Amino acid sequence: MQTNLRMLIVVAALLRSSLDATACTSAGHHTNDELIRDAEAIVLAKVVGGTLEHFENPNWPSIEMTQFHDGVGPGAQVTFELIRTLKGAPFATRFELLGSLKYFGSNKESVPYKLARPGAQRGMCFAYDYKLNGTFLLFLKNGSPYWSAVRPTNEEVFGPRDKWLTWVESRIRQISRRPAEPRGEKAK
16 A cells, blocks of 8 residues: 555656646746836737748647757748837838747637737747738747747737737837836835
């Protein structure tokens, strides 16, 4: 009986450590207002092209994304065409980001989104997946939307009345009217 109990404890400890090793991490859990505040630019852009990827099997990730995460390749690239800049300095009219044209779908959560779309929930912590001709709202920091794990920093939007897009536009206006608050301090 004691041997079985010891074995069960060892297996539970191993499972726990393997789950901890694969959990997504980022520098803090950003609220949506913090995402808006901390993004250097927020842009609306259309996917106009991308690198052809190669898959050993039909499941994510591609060979190119695996090589990128292993540090032995640049990863697949997705080309965007700027529609407009919502926040920040004017942005390049055409730019590339690390990403895949194998798309796992749009966010089905209620607006305002608390989590990223399904592609971020597939073990890579960020939604690297994009749809050709899809329009995405990108929260960029250091030129990348991949800075807050499992957060909605690169969501697909559907037209100018999209609920996520209009919610973010409204929050940008509200946050820009607010007096600056020293970082790390809360209003009393």
